[in-house]
Amino acid sequence: MSTEHHAIRLESLTKSYGKVAALDGVDLEVRTGELVTLVGPSGSGKSTILRLIAGLERPDGGGILVNGQDVGSLPPHRRAVAMVFQDYALYPHLTVRGNLLFGLRVRRVRRGEAEQRAQQAAERLGITDLLDRYPDQMSGGQRQRVALARALLREPRVYLFDEPMASLDAPLRFATRADLLALHRELGTATIYVTHDQAEAMTLGDRVAVLQAGQVRQVGSPQEVYDWPADTFVAGFLGSPPMNLVPGGGVLGGTAGVTLGVRPEDLALDPEGSLEATVEAVEALGSEAIVLTRCADGTRLVVRTGPRPDVRPRDRVRLRPDPSRIHRFDAVSGRRR
């Protein structure tokens, strides 16, 4: 057995709410300095994982280790874990300074030292001019920085983020994402980051963990899970639009017992292509276009092309799949073959 301590190690974690199995045997390891993004459909158990690590709830079974120590029986404030929520969870009746000092007071840090540390955290996140404001006097992005500064003050070994940018607009998300990544690299802590945003999951994560129905379907680098999805669920979940999956292989080359898949960008509109199809719709996205097509046997194939493709609905077209990019899955288990 490896003696290496992972900053976070989850072993066969289970948790049910009544009849609902929120987590059904979750194993996950995060190394020190690593950022793992957690993605999956609504209700797949992402937040439950974070709440169990933070100690806000207790698992039914399995182990939670932080730096090699089983924290299962420790209360939240003794776990060296900081959690940042989507709604920031700031105290509305306290100023930014009050919010930053609160946790330090609870942990009985002397006043002078607490003031100094709060000041340092505020400087690091560029919010010193906001110290006397109340949460309702700030923008979402500013509140997010305050929540981050407060998390920083806990000097955690582990950061847990539950969709911290969900309420920010696109440009602000983009900027904040870069700041967050810089902070993560500088601190070298272990981070788990839950998001619904695929671009965020792919760009932030050293590794991506894909969750479905309380089980981890695959963990790997963003490129790995995209290029080599372990099963049809991951294949159909990552990518926008997702991979075309054809049960039985059909137009992609019928083979009993398999489901074949091809990503929209691995299908080209090409007069020499081997597949015949009819265009059903064209969605222009500015930098690219999505062409929805339908083959004679009824199979729908989505094609990603450059901007302004020269086709319109009801056009007959030919498609050329990249043969090296055809994915094979078992028709019954859905696992990659």
Ligand SMILES: Nc1ncnc2c1ncn2[C@@H]1O[C@H](COP(=O)(O)OP(=O)(O)OP(=O)(O)O)[C@@H](O)[C@H]1O
């Ligand atoms: N306090 C609770 N009481 C009952 N059921 C719960 C509770 N918390 C979570 N669940 C159920 O557990 C499952 C997992 O929920 P969880 O919040 O972890 O999902 P999630 O992946 O974070 O979803 P979302 O992306 O919508 O936030 C869901 O079926 C949910 O309804």
